[in-house]
Amino acid sequence: MSGLLILPILLPLAGGAAVILVKADARRSFYLALTSAGLHTMAAGLLFWHIHLNGILATQIGNWPAPFGITLVADRLSAVMVMITAIISLAVTSYSKADIDASLVRRGYYCLLQILVCGICGAFLTGDIFNLYVWFEVMLMASFGLLIIGQSKTQLDGGVKYVVINLLATLLFLTAIGLLYGLTGTLNMADLHLKVPLIANRGLLTAIAMLFLAAFGIKGALFPLFFWLPAAYHTPPVSVSAIFSGLLTKVGIYALIRVFTLVFSVEMAYFYTLLPVMAALTMITGVLGAAAQNEFRRILSFHIISQVGYMLMGLALQTRLALAGTIFYLVHHIIVKANLFLVSGVVKRLQGSFELAQLGGIYRSNGWIAFLFFIPAFSLAGFPPLSGFWAKMILIRASLDIHAYWLAFVAAVVGLLTVYSMTKIWAEVFWKPAPVINHAAEPMTARNISAWMLAPIAALTMLTIIIGLGAEVVFRFAFQAAEELSHPEYYVHAVLGKR
Amino acid sequence: MQTLCAILVGVMVAASVYLILDRNLIRFIFGLVLVGNAINLLIFAVGGLDSQRPPIIPNNTAAVQEPFANALPQALILTAIVIGFALLSFIFVLFYRAYQDLGTVDTEFMRAAESDTNPQLPVSRPKSEGPA
Numbered sequence: 350m351s352g353l354l355i356l357p358i359l360l361p362l363a364g365g366a367a368v369i370l371v372k373a374d375a376r377r378s379f380y381l382a383l384t385s386a387g388l389h390t391m392a393a394g395l396l397f398w399h400i401h402l403n404g405i406l407a408t409q410i411g412n413w414p415a416p417f418g419i420t421l422v423a424d425r426l427s428a429v430m431v432m433i434t435a436i437i438s439l440a441v442t443s444y445s446k447a448d449i450d451a452s453l454v455r456r457g458y459y460c461l462l463q464i465l466v467c468g469i470c471g472a473f474l475t476g477d478i479f480n481l482y483v484w485f486e487v488m489l490m491a492s493f494g495l496l497i498i499g500q501s502k503t504q505l506d507g508g509v510k511y512v513v514i515n516l517l518a519t520l521l522f523l524t525a526i527g528l529l530y531g532l533t534g535t536l537n538m539a540d541l542h543l544k545v546p547l548i549a550n551r552g553l554l555t556a557i558a559m560l561f562l563a564a565f566g567i568k569g570a571l572f573p574l575f576f577w578l579p580a581a582y583h584t585p586p587v588s589v590s591a592i593f594s595g596l597l598t599k600v601g602i603y604a605l606i607r608v609f610t611l612v613f614s615v616e617m618a619y620f621y622t623l624l625p626v627m628a629a630l631t632m633i634t635g636v637l638g639a640a641a642q643n644e645f646r647r648i649l650s651f652h653i654i655s656q657v658g659y660m661l662m663g664l665a666l667q668t669r670l671a672l673a674g675t676i677f678y679l680v681h682h683i684i685v686k687a688n689l690f691l692v693s694g695v696v697k698r699l700q701g702s703f704e705l706a707q708l709g710g711i712y713r714s715n716g717w718i719a720f721l722f723f724i725p726a727f728s729l730a731g732f733p734p735l736s737g738f739w740a741k742m743i744l745i746r747a748s749l750d751i752h753a754y755w756l757a758f759v760a761a762v763v764g765l766l767t768v769y770s771m772t773k774i775w776a777e778v779f780w781k782p783a784p785v786i787n788h789a790a791e792p793m794t795a796r797n798i799s800a801w802m803l804a805p806i807a808a809l810t811m812l813t814i815i816i817g818l819g820a821e822v823v824f825r826f827a828f829q830a831a832e833e834l835s836h837p838e839y840y841v842h843a844v845l846g847k848r
Numbered sequence: 849m850q851t852l853c854a855i856l857v858g859v860m861v862a863a864s865v866y867l868i869l870d871r872n873l874i875r876f877i878f879g880l881v882l883v884g885n886a887i888n889l890l891i892f893a894v895g896g897l898d899s900q901r902p903p904i905i906p907n908n909t910a911a912v913q914e915p916f917a918n919a920l921p922q923a924l925i926l927t928a929i930v931i932g933f934a935l936l937s938f939i940f941v942l943f944y945r946a947y948q949d950l951g952t953v954d955t956e957f958m959r960a961a962e963s964d965t966n967p968q969l970p971v972s973r974p975k976s977e978g979p980a
Contacts, residue, residue, distance in 0.1 A: 479924060486931045493938060497945075505946040506960035509873070512939055516880060517868070523928055524887050530921065531894030584961050 351408035353399055354421040356392040357431050357470045360385060361438070365463030372460070375451035379442075382459035386439040389466065393435035400428035401826070405833065405843035407476065415845045416540040420476035422844055425830035426676060430473045430603055433683050436812070437595045438466045440805035444691055445588040447799035453498050453586070461498070465491035465592065472600050476844055478612070479526055479536045481604065482519070485568075489515055492597060495589045496581060507581035514577040518567035525560035528553065529612075539844035541612045542837050558613050558620055565608070569601025571661060572630040575654045579638065582653070583646035583703070587694030590646060594653050595687030599679055602660045606675065609664060610834040624665035625756055632658030632763040639770045645693045645703040645778065648770055649686070652729065655763055656682050659744055662756060666747050672831035674743035677824060681736040681816060685725040688809040692722045695806065696778060698798055705774065710783030719779040721803075724810045726771040728817065731764045736816035739824065853893040860886035873943050873953040880939070884932045888925045895921035 364385025371377040400406055400423050407422040409415060423431070442462065449458050468488030475481050492515075497508040530536055532553065533544040548554055563574070570578040578598070582590055613620070635655025642648045660682070663675025693703060695718055700708050712719040728735035731742075741764055748757040816823050833839055860882055867879030895918040903916045947953050950960060 479927075483927065483931070486935075490934065490938070493942070497942065500945060500949070502949050503961040505942070505949050506958050506962075508942060509946050509955075509958065510961075512942060513876065516935060516939065517883075520883055520887055524890060527887065527891035527894050527921065527924070530891075530924070534918070580962055 351421075353392070353396045354406060354408050354423055354474055357389060357396060357435065358421075358467055358474060360389045360392055361463045361467035361470065364389070365460045365467060368460045368463060369457065372455055372457055375454040378454050378459045379446050382442050382463060383439075383446075385463060386435070386442040386466075390435040390439045393432045393470075396423060397428045397432040400425055405839055407843040416535050416537045419480050420537060420539070420844050421474050422476035422539075422840065423474055424833045424840055424843075425826065426603070426606065426834060427473045429676070429680060429826070429830065430599070431470050433680055434466060434469050434473070434596055436809075437592060437683060437687050438462070440687065440691070440809055441588050441592045443805045444591070444694070444802050446801035448588045448694055448802065449586055450499075456498060457494070458498055461491045461494040462592070465495060467491075469596055469600055473603060476538050477536050478529070478538055478541065478608075482522055482526055485519060485522065485600070485604075488597070488600065489519065492593065496585050496593075498589070499586065501584070503584045507584035510577050511581035514567055514574075518564045521560050521567070522564035525557050525564060528557050528560070532557070537844065538607070538611050539837075539841040542614060542841050543845075545612055545614075554613075555617065555619060558609075558617060561608050561613075562605070562620070562623075565601045565605040566627075567601070568598065569605060569657055569661075570598045570631075570654050571601075571657065572627050572634060575631070575635070575657075578654060579642075579647060579650045582650040583644060587646075587690060587697065591687045591690035591694070594649065594690050595683045598653055598657055599660075599683055602657060602664075602675075602679065605661070606664055606672075606834065610672075611837050611840060614837055621665065621667060624661065625753065628658050628661040628665045629756060629759045630658075631655065631661060632759060636763045636766040636770070640766060640773075643705045645696065645705065645708070645774065646690065647703075648774060649689050649693065652767065652770065653686060655767065656686065656729070658763070659741065659760065662760060663744055663747065666744075666751060666753060666756070668747055668751060669828070669831045669835050670750060671744065671747035672834050673824065673827040674740060674747050676827040676830050677736075677743055678740040680823065680827070681728070681740045681813070684809050684812050684816070685728050685737065688725040688806060688813070689722070689729065691802070691806050691809070692718070692725070695798055695802060696722075698802075700783070705777040707784060708778045709781045710779075712779040714783070718798075721806050721810050722779065723775070725813055726775065727768075728813050730768040730771045732768075734817045734820075736813050736820070736823075739817065739820040743824065743827075849897045850893060853889060853897060857886050857890045857893065860889070871955045873946075873955065877936075877939065877943065881936065884928075884936075888928055888932075891921045891925050891928070895919065 364382060368378050368381050371381060405424045407420055410419045410421060465488060468484050468491055471484035472481055472488060475484055493512055496511055497504045532548050533541055535541055535544055567574045582593055632655045635651050635658060639648045639651035642651060660675045660678050663671040696708060696711060697703055699711060702708055728737040731737040741760065745757045745760050864879040864883035864886060867875045870876060896915060898917045901916045903912050903919055905912045950958055952958060
């Protein structure tokens with residue numbers, strides 16, 4: 350059974366290594382990467398199914414007994430995150446066939462993509478907090494490479510900001526791990542769950558919790574720490590933007606959920622007065638920032654921030670229903686957001702720009718592309734019966750349940766403002782007549798859009814609709830996952846055996 | 849020894865924060881090197897700086913006697929140093945490339961990705977096939 354846990358990490362790693370060998374041949378690189386991503390999706394699917402049926406699975410690497418060696422663990426949250434990562438990886442790999450130039454492939458594009466996925470899956474599956482740091486670094490190194498691949502001026506500028514702030518975040522993370530080890534003498538997260546409540550020095554513990562919050566807050570682009578994201582995410586090729594927007598900030602959110610439900614599951618009143626405020630401000634600044642933008646990908650980038658606020662809101666409310674809402678939101682958001690970026694790339698292909706002012710008339714010329722944008726965009730904005738509606742509804746319901754009316758109000762208003770941004774894109778890009786300047790630039794016709802690009806968009810759109818229509822099944826799963834998170838005993842038992 | 853180390857870490861972090869807040873990227877790099885080392889020292893100190901209490905189990909006893917100098921943080925530091933070195937070499941190259949292309953190391957003037965007036969430069973096109 351342990352193979353199930355190792356494969357989602359090992360397959361992309363092996364895929365990345367294999368792609369290097371055929372780097373010079375863009376075609377073979379692509380098919381190799383696609384095969385690897387396909388196998389990865391299957392392995393992740395198996396893991397997901399196994400966890401869904403049998404509950405938490407844990408394995409000790411190198412057969413070192415639990416608190417001493419490195420543990421890989423998958424509970425429902427990890428399993429669903431790995432599953433979504435694999436799906437997005439497959440979609441983006443397919444999209445890259447048409448989006449990424451051969452020269453970039455020769456520079457190792459697919460290798461970096463595979464290693465990125467390897468790092469992300471590692472972060473989702475590890476049960477050891479120092480190992481989590483290592484996977485973060487793997488992921489970061491690959492993302493640095495992907496962000497500046499091609500080395501245009503804007504990419505280098507965005508890259509500098511991204512690299513700088515993320516390096517500081519990992520250093521904070523490392524400091525927190527060091528101090529936590531000093532206090533407890535263990536790095537295994539299940540073991541930490543048992544040892545942290547015994548620590549007498551509550552002040553230092555709060556300081557460590559804050560360091561974790563700052564480190565993951567930077568990764569997850571939370572309120573005062575998000576400025577690197579809109580500076581960087583619109584600069585790389587569309588495929589890279591899409592996978593970043595879908596997955597990277599969510600790894601930060603995942604780490605926050607894991608650390609604050611498992612390691613710091615003890616009373617931390619100060620922390621839980623801070624979190625809802627951060628969540629609300631993250632939602633508001635993100636959505637207002639988006640309203641001020643006039644570039645397709647920058648609008649989407651700011652929306653990542655506001656959406657991350659919703660996920661934080663679920664963690665801040667602490668109830669089981671709220672956590673279920675966060676998990677639902679994660680699943681919904683990753684699919685929808687990556688898809689929107691992929692659509693922006695198709696629009697760029699058609700009309701040669703991301704600037705709203707230079708775009709227009711796509712509904713008239715390519716109605717079905719407009720449809721493919723319409724579904725994820727209004728899912729993001731929370732229109733029933735699409736996935737985003739259910740995700741928002743669960744979170745708002747959860748905040749009403751515990752009488753956090755102001756937070757529910759903020760969430761609803763931010764949802765409304767999201768509609769504003771999405772209708773802005775809809776009106777500018779798809780509805781209004783195409784501006785005259787485009788015709789001089791010889792726009793591509795729809796036939797020039799490769800099926801490799803359209804298939805993943807269509808598939809992700811279908812997935813959004815399916816999640817929306819089958820919301821009950823997804824919700825039941827999310828609720829079970831939240832149940833596991835609010836009962837860390839199960840996790841501890843799976844890792845350490847019976848105590 | 850522990851106190852001395854704590855003070856040293858504090859001074860190093862303070863100095864590195866000062867450097868990191870500078871607009872000049874070169875100073876930022878120095879700050880980054882410094883803070884990386886300060887954190888490594890911190891983890892080192894966490895393990896217990898004591899030459900008198902080795903983590904060796906004495907004869908006739910089952911476990912090592914507390915308190916002892918823990919050697920595991922040194923393994924953590926080793927990992928952190930290796931990763932830090934890789935990141936640092938990457939960041940040197942990145943900053944140098946950014947300096948070549950943007951013509952400045954002053955973050956105030958690095959606005960290529962966030963300019964509101966100029967149209968976006970084309971992305972996803974490699975500049976040339978020259979050495980990266």
